[in-house]
Amino acid sequence: MFCKSVIEAIDPPKRSITWKAIEGHLLELYNSFTIITSCEHWITITLVYEKKTEDTPEPLAFLDYFIGLTKDVEGHLLKK
Template sequence: MGVKGKLIASIEVKCGGHLIHDIFHTNTHHLPNVTPRKIQRFEIHEGETIKNGSVVSWNYNDDGKDKFSKQVIEGVDPQKKSVTWKVIGGDLLELYNSFSITTACDHQWVTWTLVYEKKTEDIPEPLAFLDFGIHVTKDTEGHLLK
């Protein structure tokens, strides 16, 4: 059994969390255009964009490396404006036994929560991925403020 961890980062946004939520969770397919340095492709494999059980994949750039992630949407809370994505395939599972990402948006804040289990103790914490989320948030905010 690996070492479990949880990382949380919140970033204040000037455009309002509800607008970020709209891009992240309702118009997710626009993210490759909003933040092309970070996200190159988003694809829906099963279901709809933001529905429990939908399966999606991403081609993205994390810490200067092109990566892939396949995820199932595990939880949607429209009142909290949050979605939980459970990783079921891709680069993250090379280092982690399990990995989930929750994004939540409220008023002027966007919060990223990563819950993971490292395969071994010497695997680093996913700080680069948390930084990736912060950059995607900033790029999205910049796009909305134009």
């Protein structure tokens, strides 16, 4: 899948970054797609999207990607 995004907002006090999809395969399925990451005490990843139709599937592939990414980062940080 291809997705071109832009950083829509950065909130340093909340350690938050918001990305918005502007091109790509995601916008064929969804009217809008935004990813918000924040890191206060732990990392929170929020997917905000609007389906084009009721039959459009949930973005489970993205959730799987972020789970794998989190495990990779955790493994790297826990290496001694």
